[in-house]
Amino acid sequence: MPDPSTYRPATGTIPDSPGVYKFRDPTGRVIYVGKAKSLRQRLNSYFADLSGLHPRTAQMVTTAGSVEWTVVSTEVEALQLEYNWIKEFDPRFNVRYRDDKSYPELAVTLGEEFPRLQVMRGAHRKGVRYFGPYAHAWAIRETLDLLLRVFPARTCSSGVFKRSAQIGRPCLLGYIGKCSAPCTGAVSAEEHRQIVDDFCDFMAGKADPMIRRLEKEMSTAAAELDFEKAARLRDDLGALRRAVEKQAVVLGDGTDxxxxxxxxxxxxxxxxxxxxxxxxxxxxxxxxxxxxxxxxxxxxxxxxxxxxxxxxxxxxxxxxxxxxxxxxxxxxxxxxxxxxxxxxxxxxxxxxxxxxxxxxxxxxxxxxxxxxxxxxxxxxxxxxxxxxxxxxKRASDLTARSAALMEVADTLGMDAAPLRIECIDISHVQGTNVVASLVVFEDGLPKRSDYRRFAIREKPGDDVASIAEVVRRRFTHGVTGRIADLDSEFTAPPTPVPAEPGRPTAIDPDTGRVRRFAYPPQLLVVDGGAPQVNAAAAVLADLGIADVTVCGLAKRLEEIWVPGEDDPVIFPRTSEALYLLQRLRDEAHRFAITYHRAKRSKSMTQSALDGVAGLGQTRRTALIKHFGSLTQLRLADAEKIAAVPGIGRMTAQSVYAALHPEEAGPPEEPPGGSALADDAAPAPEAGVLDASDSLYMTSTGQASTT
Known part of the structure; x- marks a missing residue:
């Protein structure tokens, strides 16, 4: 592999001018063409440290064996020269805008005496006017068949045209009115060309004048009692309008x-x-x-x-x-x-x-x-x-998935292809609402039923510590016969029988079913570089788990990190294995950020009534429903708040104090007894009614339930 330093131009020899440059491989073949406003600045960037270059750029400079340049006077000249060189040399490292197929176009052979309408593919020919390209051949054929009723131009091949001219009989299209039959002399060459010109005008966007002309002719024919002609023109108008509907107007000003x-x-x-x-x-x-x-x-x-x-x-x-x-x-x-x-x-x-x-x-x-x-x-x-x-399409290809899994195994030194891969990603904003995701791929495809999400409990904001926490919680799940370490939203039936150290039993002895996450993955991927990978490997070592391969995928250069290594593993840019790991990482990131956004939104919607003791969700809802909004509730005094069904006098005063902290003071003493201060009042025990909320004192001094 060539070393870029062996062919790097000497310092100061590259001109600081606009120009175009070519990288050649050791055999002299051009592999990349580029242009620059300053050749010196652009070319020097290619000879920087290889670890700081994008993998494809690094591959290009290590494939090349020499570089040369051409100085031009203007940047427009540089554009023209770059295009000419790309077209001439077809460099492998340049973007190639080539279709995976040829798109159909509607062609009109204006260079012939009797122009022909047809659907064509491939390179354009001289003397042919093209409309399109279109995404589907059937769509343009359907439109063409519709328009032949109005523009009965020739669509037959040269052989059919000559044969019909020799026998003096038109083809089927001539009999059914979808061809004006110029082969038999039914129309002259000038009349047929006028039909073709009208067709071209319609396809070029000049449909409205033609529709108005046909409407006028139809009205004239009807006024002259020529109803057959009027009916034919009516059908032609309908065909034109249907053709126009197939090409919806998107820009009202008729823009090209x-x-x-x-x-x-x-x-x-x-x-x-x-x-x-x-x-x-x-x-x-x-x-x-x-x-x-x-x-x-x-x-x-x-x-x-x-x-x-x-x-x-x-x-x-x-x-x-x-x-x-x-x-x-x-x-x-x-x-x-x-x-x-x-x-x-x-x-x-x-x-x-x-x-x-x-x-x-x-x-x-x-x-x-x-x-x-x-x-x-x-x-x-x-x-x-x-x-x-x-x-x-690439993911659904079984052959490509199998090759990707085998390449992952070979590159990472695994004994067999990883049939189950798990990936961990951390999401937070400046250390707040820190969450993690765990996604699972089996046989190279997502297994969404096994996705899990975690709320980070220890050292939020430290990505390395968060990775270690998630790895520990995932691999100790079920070991002690409980599932409390996993997020409560994704719990499974508890495991009553303790498992052997370091690994839960796979089969639940009570149900006979396979426990979720009982089988470890063959490969664990973390989103990050060497620190995150080493943290995950350290947790697995502490748990005594040695048969799980760990690697990390860093976003910056898409390099793969393995524990204990100073340098990353670089997969080829076109590698199916790298593509599989990227899909895994992107899915983990999507799942993590979705959970983080939901949690962040929930934390930002705290109500001013949340801190009022003894005021639960039901009573908060009753207050908002009664007053209509928190603003109207804030304008009410304690007596109006207490008038809401289910709200006692003490609770009303607590609500008023919470909404007016500047006026906070000891609550009024209720009739018949003294009240505790708000800061000294004990919270009601679970299941015990608060007398000030659920009871009210009658005029006789007896307690009645509300």
């Missing part, structure tokens, strides 16, 4: 734009594009790509940031997608407006490059409000859904 949405993590990115023409979504396209070395090094960010990974992803996409489309289709491939999730760092240069491709002005911006922002959010949701579906 491409809307780009991105959902990404540190490994993969999902990119979706909606092609909006005439205010309607005419096509959709999507990609799942690996994040390239430069993007991964920058990190991913949101719409408000443009210098990080999201901005770089947008830049890469614009460069490759529109560069290729412009080469295939010409200036029409670039729309007037492109809505993006984040502005690239070289936004001005990118706009200039796109404008040169289009031959006119191009607007490149982030949607901020209105329909365009709503559509941008929709595209982003589609990108997130596509990424989730891609992950699920």
């Amino acid at each position: 734009a491409d809307v780009i949405g991105i959902a990404a993590d540190d490994l993969l990115a999902s990119v979706q594009v909606f092609h909006v023409r005439g205010g309607r979504v005419r096509g959709q396209r999507g990609w799942i790509v690996d994040v390239d070395a430069e993007t991964a090094g920058d990190g991913l960010d949101g719409p408000e940031g443009g210098t990080g990974g999201t901005g770089r992803l947008v830049e890469n996409f614009l460069l490759q997608f529109y560069g290729q489309r412009a080469a295939d289709e010409g200036a029409s491939a670039v729309p007037k407006e492109i809505l993006i999730p984040a502005v690239p760092s070289d936004g001005d240069e990118m706009v200039q490059w796109l404008a040169d491709l289009r031959g006119g002005r191009v607007s490149l911006r982030v949607a901020q409000r209105g329909d365009k922002k709503d559509l941008a959010l929709t595209v982003k949701r589609n990108a997130a859904e596509a990424l989730a579906q891609h992950r699920l």
Whole structure:
């Protein structure tokens, strides 16, 4: 493996100018192409400490054997040169926006004497006008079949067309009115081309003028008592309206734009594009790509940031997608407006490059409000859904799961593949409401019935101590015949028979059923680095459990830590094992943060009446229901509070004092006896009625129940 220091350029030899650089492997093949405003700053970042680089970046620089660069005068030239080199060399470490399939498009062969309408895939051809791409071929075929009633243009192949011309008889479509039969001379070439031009205008978004024209012709035919023609025009109008309904209006101003949405993590990115023409979504396209070395090094960010990974992803996409489309289709491939999730760092240069491709002005911006922002959010949701579906597809692959489990076992030195894996994660905000989660994967899939959550009791805020506490509580569960160590919300029937030291018995002798968590996992994963892993291993050693492998997954560089090792284990970036461990960690994080948010919300909704002695939930509810709100209750005096059914005089005074601490004083002495001060009054024992609350004194001095 090449050492980056062996081919690092000498200090001061890299120019501080804009340019494009190429990394080559020892055989001379280009493996990465990039551009920079300052070649010196960008290239020096690649030769930093390998432990501080993203795994994919580290893999790239250790694969390379040399680096070279070309200085240009402007950043627009750098963009053009970068695109040309990516297209020429196809570097393996650059993002490749290639479809996993070719998308269908509706093509009109305008270059022929009798243009043909057809659904096509693949590269664009000269003299053909395209509409789309569309996500499904059946959808565009259905729309085309509907429109042939109104625009009876030719759809047959050249062979069928010539054969019909020779025999003087049209095909079936000509007989049923879905083709004007130019093959038999029923219409001239000019008349047929006019039909095709009208079809192109309709597909380009000019449907409203055509609908108005047909409505006018239908009314004229009806006024002239030509009801057959009027009925035919009525059916044509219905077909046009149904076709328009299939392409819903999303932008009322008839905008021509491409809307780009991105959902990404540190490994993969999902990119979706909606092609909006005439205010309607005419096509959709999507990609799942690996994040390239430069993007991964920058990190991913949101719409408000443009210098990080999201901005770089947008830049890469614009460069490759529109560069290729412009080469295939010409200036029409670039729309007037492109809505993006984040502005690239070289936004001005990118706009200039796109404008040169289009031959006119191009607007490149982030949607901020209105329909365009709503559509941008929709595209982003589609990108997130596509990424989730891609992950699920990989997770549901039995072969991939088996390979991932075997790779985990081989890399961590386990005797067999871990069929049961448990993962622990801690969640808190500055040491408050500290909770933990325990998620379980069996055979590489989540087993949600075994998920558990913990409220941390010891040393809240110390993640290492919290990990140790959760590990101890999990592995001592059932050992002493009780389950109090687990969170009370997830308790199981108690274990009456003590287990052997360090391990509970698997079968309950009373029920004959397998106890939950009786079997330990083969692999325990903690969310964190070396300190968390060592803490978990120390607890297992104290408990005498030696057959559970422990590792930690750190978020920063996605490295795997094992106990007692100074250096982490680095899985390949495309490793199915790393993907499995990431899913496990992400699921534990999701489960922990959900519990933490619920607990935090509960702690923030404490009522001002919670501290009043003798006032339970039922009486608090009665007070709020009677007065309508806590504000109205605060305006009431003690007598009005005591008038509420079930509220005694002493409790009313306690409530009033709690709501008016500035006026706090000893309560009034009730008739017939003296009252204890609030701070000296003993709390009622459980099950004993408080006379001041549940009884009231009648005028005769006798006690009666309320």
